[in-house]
Amino acid sequence: MNKTLQVRELETEFHTPRGVVRALHGVSFEVQDNEIVGIVGESGSGKSTVVRSITKLLMPPGKVSAGNVNFAGRNLLDLTEREMRQIRGKEIGFIAQNPFSALNPVTRIEKQFANIAKAHGVKVDASERSRALQLLESTGVRDPERVMRGYAHELSGGMAQRVVIAMALYLNPQLVIADEPTTALDLTVQRQVLDTLRRLTVESGRSMLIVTHDLGVVASYCNRVLVMYRGNIVEQGLVEDVFVRPRHPYTISLLNSVVRPEDETQFVPGDAEAPDTAEPEAPNPSTVQLSEARRS
């Protein structure tokens, strides 16, 4: 299988007035063609810092201090902001948690699609417009014509996130990176949006890297999972392997904290606490049920 993205020994620091915070300690992983990789871990473990470092969307005082991010034959960390802008949108689509932060409040949605095309030298004609309409429709936007002519503030959170997804996919990027894309949405809409994302990425030959705090999302949608703890990937592998036979104490604690014995096939969102033991415990047998459910 070919690698869409290869991250090697990524180190990121935040230079704060109170000193240097080392947020990533040599993070390495790959995203293969045609797969969805999930990043999980407790709040502050470094999930967003990973995706923002890769896409060079890290805000000061954050700074990547070492590593390689290989994508389409280049190390993204060597590129200028101008070069990176050409890659973002066209080759890598990025979806942030808050759709309204990605949408321009004073520009009609159709103009925002046209601006994306123009910024990447794509001629905006009727066929491009109809492609935007089709994408909106496939993300579940009802009445795409009306949405195209409207503004972001006229949209609900769910509709706005679908518009952002359609924009992220507009120029057919090989890789989609999503940072908690559905956290702000209610559960039914979450599932619809994730189904759409899956359909429009891996089922169309693309790959996706998705940050989530929700292990249910990983179980249902991801092929592989990266488990982060305090700036390190402590465990990674196929979802069925990691969730059935977790090896690291933190993964075990994370899984135990969200699997309810009375509802063994379903994960529920929950905050995981770091383990205070260094020795792995036996995995919770109920996690095995999850894998069975996923395969069926």
Ligand SMILES: Nc1ncnc2c1ncn2[C@@H]1O[C@H](COP(=O)(O)OP(=O)(O)OP(=O)(O)O)[C@@H](O)[C@H]1O
């Ligand atoms: N602006 C900042 N200034 C200083 N330190 C920061 C800043 N942003 C992040 N960090 C540090 O980087 C670490 C990782 O943060 P990050 O936001 O990547 O975690 P996360 O796993 O995405 O958390 P969450 O699930 O809450 O979004 C934090 O624990 C914090 O120490």
